[in-house]
Amino acid sequence: DQQVKQNSPSLSVQEGRISILNCDYTNSMFDYFLWYKKYPAEGPTFLISISSIKDKNEDGRFTVFLNKSAKHLSLHIVPSQPGDSAVYFCAASAEDSNYQLIWGAGTKLIIKP
């Protein structure tokens, strides 16, 4: 059973609007969460992260929100740009799993002009 779930395989958003990518997890021991972005024919690249002691982390156009009670995190991109079209992966780690990253299956974001 997947511990990290990204239930939307794809998402289409108009350029300039807000993109919201969601991620749910089941392991309450996860204490660090990351988002990675992947373009075709390239490896994933780190985008933004959040520790479980926070509920929000912002970096430019990217903001990650963490709701520990709901075991849910989301990535907001605003305004969305064509270069944001990529696959976004959510990942989580916990001390009791030797800090191995547990990954979601990814959400393909398409920014429409």
Add this chain to the structure above:
Amino acid sequence: ETGVTQTPRHLVMGMTNKKSLKCEQHLGHNAMYWYKQSAKKPLELMFVYSLEERVENNSVPSRFSPECPNSSHLFLHLHTLQPEDSALYLCASSHSSGGGEDTQYFGPGTRLTVL
């Protein structure tokens, strides 16, 4: 060359072949990883090396054999693979292997097809 490189980028092999995937990192990191990514599935961690010693082996079949001769190089030796082993194999490195906050840097991957 900078970052994490992987060769070959594409590989087609028969089930009786023996081949090797190569990964090299130019970041001065001490930890290296092999991941498998099958279509529409999460990345699966296969192996972790820290300071050239294997620290994780996530129940990977013995037909996959990793080798880490030094902290900059990581190999994945393949033999008698099955068609279901067809996937994207990603290599990553990080400063250390002990923390989720330690950002992993990925190579572009090797697209493997087993016929």
